[in-house]
Amino acid sequence: MSITLYSLCGADLARPFSPHCWKTVMALRHKGLPFSERPLAFTAIPSAEGGFSKTVPFLRDGERLVSDSFQIALYLEEAYPDAPSLFGGEGGQAMARFVEAYSQTTVHPIVTRIALKNIHDMLAPTDQAYFRESREKLLGKTIEEIAAVRETAIAALPEALKPLRHMLKAQPFIGGDGPLFCDHIVFGALQWLRITTGSVHLADDDPVRTWFERCLDLHGSEARAVA
Amino acid sequence: MSITLYSLCGADLARPFSPHCWKTVMALRHKGLPFSERPLAFTAIPSAEGGFSKTVPFLRDGERLVSDSFQIALYLEEAYPDAPSLFGGEGGQAMARFVEAYSQTTVHPIVTRIALKNIHDMLAPTDQAYFRESREKLLGKTIEEIAAVRETAIAALPEALKPLRHMLKAQPFIGGDGPLFCDHIVFGALQWLRITTGSVHLADDDPVRTWFERCLDLHGSEARAVA
Structure with a gap:
């Protein structure tokens, strides 16, 4: 198959x-x-x-x-139960839902505010029209209004990542010694930011940045090759 | 033993x-x-x-x-490996560290700002002196200065609990169908708030409130008996 x-x-x-x-x-x-x-x-x-x-x-x-x-x-x-586990057991499967909820409610809204105009500009004309209409309706603001407060969103990002930064004092991945699907969840949000804006907008010495780089290195750095 | x-x-x-x-x-x-x-x-x-x-x-x-x-x-x-698991496997053990970091960096600072004066007032005189000195040094403000902005802290609490509220759409506990140590972690923060201030300061119909009540009901409602 x-x-x-x-x-x-x-x-x-x-x-x-x-x-x-x-x-x-x-x-x-x-x-x-x-x-x-x-x-x-x-x-x-x-x-x-x-x-x-x-x-x-x-x-x-x-x-x-x-x-x-x-x-x-x-x-x-x-x-594919014989391939490496994505959750590390039932507890991990449940808690990955919490990590998903955190990423969704805390990180995604900020990335949206930083990257919205970049995303729009990456699209083909037909999709630009769809994107503008649907997103402006959802957010109650024009793409340009949101782009005008981009710096405020960038400044809010480190604070939103505080739980992850704090956890990284105890272990290198959310999944523990190695990554699990919970890592891929938050990675997805920052990879979205990186590809659409060219940067994750975090200081070089931010432990979250270091964790993100570790994720980019996984699987032969395939995720790093897309930029 | x-x-x-x-x-x-x-x-x-x-x-x-x-x-x-x-x-x-x-x-x-x-x-x-x-x-x-x-x-x-x-x-x-x-x-x-x-x-x-x-x-x-x-x-x-x-x-x-x-x-x-x-x-x-x-x-x-x-x-006690034969007693019910607190983590539900290795992945759950790792992810509980993330839940701890979330609770610590997001919920605890708000509870501190709401409950600080209540906690002080609950203590015996010798402890009050210790508490005032150590906490005022840590927070850079007097207990009374923090008490003056208590309403702002109460207003910030629902937003801090957004990840949990969002996750509760998918499952009744952070641990999945039943509670795990990850639930006890966030429960601890709200139980601290409840005992010291007499309330968790959440709307009756807030799903986080309903989850908290489910936790209070565990183990013969022992945690509910302390108020």
């Missing part, structure tokens, strides 16, 4: 940037599973695989289609 | 309030281990058990002395 990952891209197919898709790329590499990635533009998602999912990532594994980055990780853990 | 837990109290021995000690109480109940709790005043800690630890909780289990709430949980998990 072969695995196909449907992810997200802008005008440049070689720079998939979605945080959720990066979680899945890292999960697949973690499991050591070969796959082909098929990056889609925002407006191409609804028609892929017969309209299976409104969002990416989604994945075809033989006859099976699975959407949502967490559900995909659960699927991979169950379907 | 019998277990003795050294915890923290104010003038009233029946109202131990330390967040870290509550984590350990919940961990011991979780493991189903009988223990006797010996609450100490702040200034009595350094002379207990021959000056073993400057902080509580610490625990004597037969010949063994262990300090620090996380180290105690690790010790209990190893020493």
Whole structure:
């Protein structure tokens, strides 16, 4: 069987940037599973695989289609139990939901505010129109209004990463001595920021930056090659 | 062997309030281990058990002395492997460090700002002097200055609990279907707030409040009996 990952891209197919898709790329590499990635533009998602999912990532594994980055990780853990675990047991599977909630409610809103205009500018014209309309409706502000307070968002980022920075005093990864899916979750958010804006906007000596670099080094630095 | 837990109290021995000690109480109940709790005043800690630890909780289990709430949980998990797990595997043990870091850096500073004067007022006179001096030095403000902005701290609490609230859409406990030590960690912070101020300062319909009530109900509602 072969695995196909449907992810997200802008005008440049070689720079998939979605945080959720990066979680899945890292999960697949973690499991050591070969796959082909098929990056889609925002407006191409609804028609892929017969309209299976409104969002990416989604994945075809033989006859099976699975959407949502967490559900995909659960699927991979169950379907490939002999490959390295993504959760390290049932407790880790549950707590990864907490890490996901932290990333989603604390890191994502800040990355959105920093990267919104960059993301817009990366898209092909049709997708730009879709992106502007949907995001401006969601955020209640224009892309340009959000870009105007970009520096405030950049300044808020280190504070949002305080829990991770504090934890890194005790261990090198959220998963302990090595990374687990919980690391891929927060990595996804910062990789999104890095690819869309060219920087993670953290000081060189920030332990979170050092952890992020460790994540970029995983699996033959594949994630570092996309910039 | 019998277990003795050294915890923290104010003038009233029946109202131990330390967040870290509550984590350990919940961990011991979780493991189903009988223990006797010996609450100490702040200034009595350094002379207990021959000056073993400057902080509580610490625990004597037969010949063994262990300090620090996380180290105690690790010790209990190893020493009592047949009792219900506190971590649900290695991944859960690692991720509990992230939950601890979250609670410590996000929830604790807010609880401190809400409860500081209440805690001071609960203490015996000698401890009040110690508490005032050490806390005012640490925080760079007088207890009264911090009490003056108490309402601002109360208003900041729901936002700090956003990751937990978001996660509760997916599962009833941070540990999944049932509580694990990760739940006891955040519970400890809110139990500290509840005992010292008489309230967790959350709306009745806040899912975090409902989760907290579920935790209070554990082990025959023992934690609810202290108020």
